[in-house]
Amino acid sequence: MSGPISTCALANSELNTVSGIRYLLRERGCGIVTNRADEYRRRAQQCLEMAGAFKDREAWTILAHMAEVWLRLADDWDDANDTLRRSIAAEKGQLAATANSAPNAS
Secondary structure, three states: OOOOOOHHHOOHHHHOOHHHHHHHHHHHOOOOOOOHHHHHHHHHHHHHHHHHHOOOHHHHHHHHHHHHHHHHHHHHHHHHHHHHHHHHHHHHHHHHHHHHHOOOOO
């Protein structure tokens, strides 16, 4: 499985198709739900599955759009978590550097 890909990996016209959304889901490996982003991807998959059951074009379009929104939420969740992890790591690094540079109290 490759790393996460952004929705920008597909052109907007490709993303607005069920096959484009299915591609993103497949690339992200949406089998087991382990975090909120995975849950959002699972919901996107459910929207696509429901869309396949409708013959009404409007219902299909709405469900495909809902799937796209769930995927966008998953991307946003992943991005926020990555930012938080980097921030925590930087803070730990600063604390360690400060502790190492403090003069010994003797």
